[in-house]
Amino acid sequence: MLISEYYAILGLPVNSSLEEIKKAYRKKARLYHPDINHDPGAKEKFILATEAYDFLIESHNRDTVDEQDYFRIVEEWKKYRQERSRKRAQYYARSSFERFRNSKYYKSTRILNISTIVFNFVIALMVLIFTILGFILRLRNPLPEDKHPPVFTFVLLLIISLILFLVALLSLKSWTDLNKKQKMKK
Structure with a gap:
């Protein structure tokens, strides 16, 4: 998946700020969490939003990336982080939204605490x-x-x-x- 697709999943323009990424993820997580949204595709959308958030947060602090480095980063991401991100999202999708909202992962998206x-x-x-x-x-x-x-x-x-x-x-x-x-x- 391209980096622009990860931004699109969260409904953001490319090169959005860290705060915008966190805010968009919170909105999407609340919208698609299976405990709240009972649509058949909500769980998959929740998992994709979590995957996009993980990738964008991980790659956000890196300096500008040329095309070759970008593809290398994407491959590393797919090997080491994507599966972990999906497992975490599946775990949170099975739990209640209240439990998810009280998790460290969800709380890390808060800007004001x-x-x-x-x-x-x-x-x-x-x-x-x-x-x-x-x-x-x-x-x-x-x-x-x-x-x-x-x-x-x-x-x-x-x-x-x-x-x-x-x-x-x-x-x-x-x-x-x-x-x-x-x-x-x-």
């Missing part, structure tokens, strides 16, 4: 604390050449930390809304 949100909050908090403590220390122990406290730098760093908090809050809201929608569908 709670650990990212916590990390954003920690970074925002660190910037805020260091900004305030740094400004207080600078006021208490001014450098001899500084006649005025560095208010501009303080305000700039304070704004940056508030923006980071806002981003973290928005991502938390987005994550909670997404989880609410998924729970409502159950």
